[in-house]
Amino acid sequence: MTDRIRVNLRDIVNNExxxxxxxxxxxxxxxxxIVRQILHAIDTPVVLSTATGCLEVSTxxxxxxxxxxxxxxxxxxxxxxxxxxxxxxxxxxxRRGNLPVDEEITFIAFGGDGASYDIGFQFISxxxxxxxxxxxxxxxxxxxxxxxxxRSSATPRGAHTTTSxxxxxxxxxxxxxxPFTRIMAAHDIxxxxxxxxxxxxxxxxxxxxxxxxxxxxxxxxxxxxxRGWRHAxxxxxxxxxxxxxxxxxPLYEVENGHKFTVNYKPREKQPVAEWFKTQGRFRHLFxxxxxxxxxxxxxxxxEEWAQLLHDEECSS
Amino acid sequence: MTSNRSRTFVLGEKxxxxxxxxxxxxxxxxxxxxxxxxxxxxxxxxxITPQTAVVQNFSQFVADGTVDTEFVPVESExxxxxxxxxxxxxxxxxxxxxxxxxxxxMWEMLYIASGMRLPIVLTVVNRALSxxxxxxxxxxxxxxxxxxxxxxxxxxxxxxxxxxxIQALRIAEDSDLLLPVMSCQDGFITGHGVExxxxxxxxxxxxxxxxxVANYSLLDVENPVTMGAWDFTDYYFEHKRQQSQAMNExxxxxxxxxxxxxxxxxxxxxxxxxxxxxxAEVAVIVLSSAAGTTRSVVRDxxxxxxxxxxxxxxxxxxFPAQRIVDAIKNCKAVAVLDRAISFGSPxxxxxLFLDVTSALYNAGACDVPVIDFIFGLGGRxxxxxxxxxxxxxxxQIRDTGDRGDIVRYVGLRG
Numbered sequence: 001m002t003d004r005i006r007v008n009l010r011d012i013v014n015n016e017x018x019x020x021x022x023x024x025x026x027x028x029x030x031x032x033x034i035v036r037q038i039l040h041a042i043d044t045p046v047v048l049s050t051a052t053g054c055l056e057v058s059t060x061x062x063x064x065x066x067x068x069x070x071x072x073x074x075x076x077x078x079x080x081x082x083x084x085x086x087x088x089x090x091x092x093x094x095r096r097g098n099l100p101v102d103e104e105i106t107f108i109a110f111g112g113d114g115a116s117y118d119i120g121f122q123f124i125s126x127x128x129x130x131x132x133x134x135x136x137x138x139x140x141x142x143x144x145x146x147x148x149x150x151r152s153s154a155t156p157r158g159a160h161t162t163t164s165x166x167x168x169x170x171x172x173x174x175x176x177x178x179p180f181t182r183i184m185a186a187h188d189i190x191x192x193x194x195x196x197x198x199x200x201x202x203x204x205x206x207x208x209x210x211x212x213x214x215x216x217x218x219x220x221x222x223x224x225x226x227r228g229w230r231h232a233x234x235x236x237x238x239x240x241x242x243x244x245x246x247x248x249x250p251l252y253e254v255e256n257g258h259k260f261t262v263n264y265k266p267r268e269k270q271p272v273a274e275w276f277k278t279q280g281r282f283r284h285l286f287x288x289x290x291x292x293x294x295x296x297x298x299x300x301x302x303e304e305w306a307q308l309l310h311d312e313e314c315s316s
Numbered sequence: 317m318t319s320n321r322s323r324t325f326v327l328g329e330k331x332x333x334x335x336x337x338x339x340x341x342x343x344x345x346x347x348x349x350x351x352x353x354x355x356x357x358x359x360x361x362x363x364i365t366p367q368t369a370v371v372q373n374f375s376q377f378v379a380d381g382t383v384d385t386e387f388v389p390v391e392s393e394x395x396x397x398x399x400x401x402x403x404x405x406x407x408x409x410x411x412x413x414x415x416x417x418x419x420x421x422m423w424e425m426l427y428i429a430s431g432m433r434l435p436i437v438l439t440v441v442n443r444a445l446s447x448x449x450x451x452x453x454x455x456x457x458x459x460x461x462x463x464x465x466x467x468x469x470x471x472x473x474x475x476x477x478x479x480x481x482i483q484a485l486r487i488a489e490d491s492d493l494l495l496p497v498m499s500c501q502d503g504f505i506t507g508h509g510v511e512x513x514x515x516x517x518x519x520x521x522x523x524x525x526x527x528x529v530a531n532y533s534l535l536d537v538e539n540p541v542t543m544g545a546w547d548f549t550d551y552y553f554e555h556k557r558q559q560s561q562a563m564n565e566x567x568x569x570x571x572x573x574x575x576x577x578x579x580x581x582x583x584x585x586x587x588x589x590x591x592x593x594x595x596a597e598v599a600v601i602v603l604s605s606a607a608g609t610t611r612s613v614v615r616d617x618x619x620x621x622x623x624x625x626x627x628x629x630x631x632x633x634x635f636p637a638q639r640i641v642d643a644i645k646n647c648k649a650v651a652v653l654d655r656a657i658s659f660g661s662p663x664x665x666x667x668l669f670l671d672v673t674s675a676l677y678n679a680g681a682c683d684v685p686v687i688d689f690i691f692g693l694g695g696r697x698x699x700x701x702x703x704x705x706x707x708x709x710x711x712q713i714r715d716t717g718d719r720g721d722i723v724r725y726v727g728l729r730g
Contacts, residue, residue: 045537049402057546065542070534072405073544074428078398084388085360085402085410086534092357092386092408099535123398126391 005212007204012040016068023066024058028233030223030240031055031139034197035110038137038219041204042211044104045069047090049083051115052076054146055139077120079109080127080136087132106211107134113154114144116220117180128187128216135210136218138180141225149228153178156248157300158293159281161228166284171293176300181254184218188257191217195251196240202251202263209253222249230280239278246275247305252312260311272301333582336514343474343506346513347413347439347499348373350481352383353521357408357528360388360399364418365451366503367441371413393418397425397436404434405543407533409489412436415503416443419457423464429496430465431559432544435488435528436496438466439481442604442655443503444694452695453503455603459656459667465559467497467566468633470603472589474511476630477501479583482521486573489528493569495562498633502605504695516581524580563634570631588639589628592618596625598710599644601672602653603629606691606698610653613703624707632668637675644672645679649713650686651706653698653726657690663723666690685719691726702727 018039025032031054039046048071050056056073059066074082087107093099111120116138124136143161144150151164157176160166164173185192190213195203203221210217222240226233243249244264251264273294276282285294341349348370351359361371378387388403390396396412404410414422419440429436440458444450458468469484471477477499484497501507516524532541547555567587574585591611593599600610607628617624627643629636644650652673654666661670669688676684689706692698706726713719 047406047534047537060542060545062545062547062551065545067542068540070537070540071542072402072534073546074398074401074405074432075424078395078425081390081395081398082402082405085358085399085404086406087402088358088360088386088388088399089403089406089408089410090535092384092403093406093535095384095386096357103537105535105537122391123395126395129391130388 005205005208007041007201007208015040018046018067018069019059020066020068022064024061025054026227026233028224028226028236029054030141030197030225030236033236034139034203034221034223037197037200037203038108038207039069041207042106044106046106046108047083047086049073049079049086049109051079051109051111051120053112053115055110055112057146076115078123079111079115080120080124083107083109083134084127084130084132087134107132109134109136111136111138112145113138113140113142114152116140117153117178124184125187128184128189128218131215133214134216135207136216138218138220139223140220141223141228142177143225143228145225145228154180158285158297160284161281171284171290181220184220185254185257189217190215191253191255193253194220194249196222196244196249198237198241199244199251199264206253228281231278235278239275242270242275242278246270246272246301248272248275248301250305250308252308259315260308262308262312269305272298334516334520334580336516336581338512338514340510341474341513342369342508342510343471343477343501344369344441344508345373346474346478347481347501348377349515350478350521351411352377353516353518354409354411354482354485354525355383355522356385356411358386358388358400358403358410359412360390360396360403360410361412362390362393362396362414362418364393364415366443366507367413367415367418367439369507370439370441393421394425397422397429400436401425401429401432401434404429404436405432405533406535407530409485409528410436411439411485413439413441415441416445416457419461420445423461426461426464426466428544433494433559433562434496435494437481437484437488438496438498440498440500441503441507442500450694451503453505453655454693454695455655456657456693458498458500461498462633462667465495465563466633467495467563467570467631469497469499469630470632471499471501471506472605472607472628474501474506474509475513475583477506478513478515479577479581479585480630482524483573483577483585485525487566487570490569490573491531493562493566495566500604505605514581514583520580524577566634567636585630587629587631587636588643589630590643591626593625593627593643595623597623597648597714598650598707599625599627599647600651600653600703600706601627601629601640601644601668603632603655603668606653606655609698609700610703613700613707617707622707622711635671635675637671637678640672641675641679641681644684645681647684649710650684651689651710652686653689653691653706655692657693664690665723685713687713687719687721688723689726690723696727698727
């Protein structure tokens with residue numbers, strides 16, 4: 001945490017709201033809080049693209065809009081490509097004198113974990129390789145929530161979803177989650193980070209850092225879903241804090257593909273079961289018959305945390 | 317950026333004819349020259365045979381600084397159209413190119429481009445769709461996209477492909493239309509076939525296409541717009557009706573642009589090209605390169621005293637129904653040549669036949685016997701003897717009054 005970038009609350013509260021009230025996202029949904037944190041952290045005008053999903057359908061119900069800034073939705077898988085087209089237009093029109101030379105615009109694409117880990121994976125990879133100057137944000141609620149809580153490759157092992165139900169024989173999702181943040185970092189782009197909204201200073205500092213780099217940046221942000229995770233809607237921030245305290249969701253950043261920094265190290269690392277207890281989607285893991293699975297998951301979390309600390313040590 | 321604008325173009329403005337320079341070019345090259353002269357703001361494209369030359373040549377123009385377009389070398393055709401949508405929504409003049417499976421991969425985005433009324437120009441070098449894999453010409457690709465809300469132009473020659481590309485941009489960007497346009501030519505047959513192509517001076521093309529200023533742009537940060545909103549049952553229907561109406565009313569715009577380009581280039585730009593149709597008893601309706609072969613056969617038939625003719629629509633979407641009806645209504649037998657099959661339609665008819673017969677029915681001209689010939693799938697050559705056999709069969713219908721099989725094949729073994 002040696003960055004000089006500071007988040008000044010006084011400035012933030014005086015900023016204009018870019019995602020305005022009246023949208024139809026659920027009470028307790030992590031997404032609008034995260035989006036507002038992101039947009040408050042950026043000083044320049046922004047142009048946004050959003051993948052099909054909760055955020056999109058809840059903020060753009062014609063003839064209304066919750067967006068006080070230019071915003072486009074084209075399809076589910078291509079938010080990164082759509083914004084890369086807009087960024088290409090920006091470069092072309094600026095070069096040709098059709099836009100003021102001093103006009104700085106920040107381009108951001110939002111997608112859920114389905115749009116990012118699964119159906120849009122190739123599109124994000126392509127846009128990162130081409131080096132467009134934009135920020136890609138994965139609002140990660142660990143399943144296809146907009147269509148009714150189906151599993152994605154971000155869904156953790158053991159979680160109940162409607163397409164990985166906890167049954168008599170199979171105890172929820174069988175597979176591990178895809179290491180998306182690391183795969184993004186492996187593109188050797190200037191900036192990739194993992195964040196969570198309870199630690200808004202860390203999140204907003206990461207946004208400022210991400211939009212300041214010359215090239216693409218990716219943020220993977222944990223976004224609780226009270227409906228899909230089965231938790232009370234006033235527990236959203238407490239739950240993401242516990243995700244960080246159990247090291248289930250480490251807050252870290254990777255610069256230029258190799259420089260790892262772990263931004264939060266819990267004084268006392270909590271057992272991952274503490275995090276699971278807060279959500280109904282993991283309830284079956286506490287049956288005696290599934291004890292082995294809980295142990296396996298704890299071992300995996302420990303291994304990943306150790307690897308992360310090792311990566312940080314190696315890159316310092 | 318300005319959020320308001322008057323019309324970008326003044327249609328019907330008087331322009332003198334400008335001499336073209338003649339070059340030996342294949343059709344794909346001819347299109348890339350049109351794109352060079354247009355110098356669009358953004359081109360996002362992905363290579364696929366037989367369109368490859370378009371993207372390759374254009375990349376070279378970018379590398380040499382001949383154009384200052386922002387070229388986005390995407391990782392798929394779906395991404396190509398996605399990036400075009402983002403760029404067009406940001407107010408840029410946008411073009412791309414594809415063929416066959418690439419067009420099929422774009423399919424989802426074709427509807428989104430037209431639904432958002434984004435004036436993107438897509439040049440298609442027609443190729444057969446898989447499976448089986450085949451890289452040669454037929455129209456299964458663009459015909460599969462005929463209901464996607466794009467205008468479609470079909471070129472007979474590399475010259476027409478060049479001319480249509482330039483006109484397509486003006487048509488798409490007309491502020492009364494704002495719909496995407498697909499400009500098609502036959503893969504390999506014209507796409508790779510070298511011919512004499514007349515190229516207008518660069519400045520003439522620049523003046524013709526003018527400067528595009530979008531009504532709404534994502535980059536107009538002072539006037540933020542929400543694009544691609546979520547329409548419930550209470551609005552979607554009306555929006556689709558408006559889109560259909562725009563397509564229905566696009567014909568005068570196509571005509572005006574064509575007339576202006578005709579005057580400028582000295583090359584005729586009819587909506588449908590008719591040859592020897594005034595007194596024709598037997599006629600063929602065909603798109604793209606096969607029209608040339610057909611016309612040559614008709615010349616021979618005319619020399620033998622057969623009253624034969626050819627109709628070649630240059631525009632397929634919107635469908636020039638009345639013009640086609642007027643051209644063939646007095647014929648005694650008509651054949652439609654289709655380079656694609658609409659699988660599962662009655663007897664497996666072709667898309668052109670379906671529209672021609674529908675136009676005749678709706679015009680009350682049901683007396684003309686029309687048959688359909690499926691030809692040339694997967695690049696099978698359409699030779700003069702094959703065309704002659706089509707006219708032979710038409711003459712038989714003319715003489716006997718017996719329509720016989722409605723869907724027939726030509727050039728098929730067995």
